[in-house]
Amino acid sequence: MLHKALVTPVLCPKVAPALFLSRQFHISPVCNKVQAARYKITPKRDRPLTYEMANPPHFIAHRKGWNSLNVSSLEGGIRPAETVTEDIFIRKFMIGTFHSLVCSEVIIKRQHNHIRIAVILRQGITARKMYFLIGYTEELLSYWLQCPVTLEIQTIADRKEVIFKYI
DSSP, rough: OOHHHHHSOOOOOTTOOOOOOOOOOOOOOOOOOOOTOOOOOOOOOEEEEEHHSOOOOGGGGGTOOOSEOSSTTTTOOSOOHHHHHHHEEEEEHHHHHTTTTTOOOEEEEEEETTTEEEEEOOOSSHHHHHHHHHHHHHHHHHHHHHHEEEEEEEEEEEGGGGEEOOO
């Protein structure tokens, strides 16, 4: 049998009020308003949005696709951190190479060791320069990433063609 002094703790009367006052539980009302990745409506409703931008995040895989298709983030996947870093590098390289020509999101698709990059570009330069930049981009990315890279490019005449709605 245990001794009664060991079971019940003895608190000094001077310490007990301070102990109880310091342990408080605060709650706040639930806020179900989701604001992440949503664009604010302008007073004149003159902000253009593409289809990707017009759909909120909870419509990913329903009405809009993923911007990066890979399986490295699944359990047992190899190189998840390197894949994300490479995707960021590819996007920045594409936007820098095709300066002021990129009209949509840069979509990266990985299949085995092959990377396909899909993008919509504006026809702002001559066809000769466009073909040079495509070859230049594919060659450099293939060398840096150590795997074959293919660009899937669609061109449009004007940037307004990708506008889905104004908010």
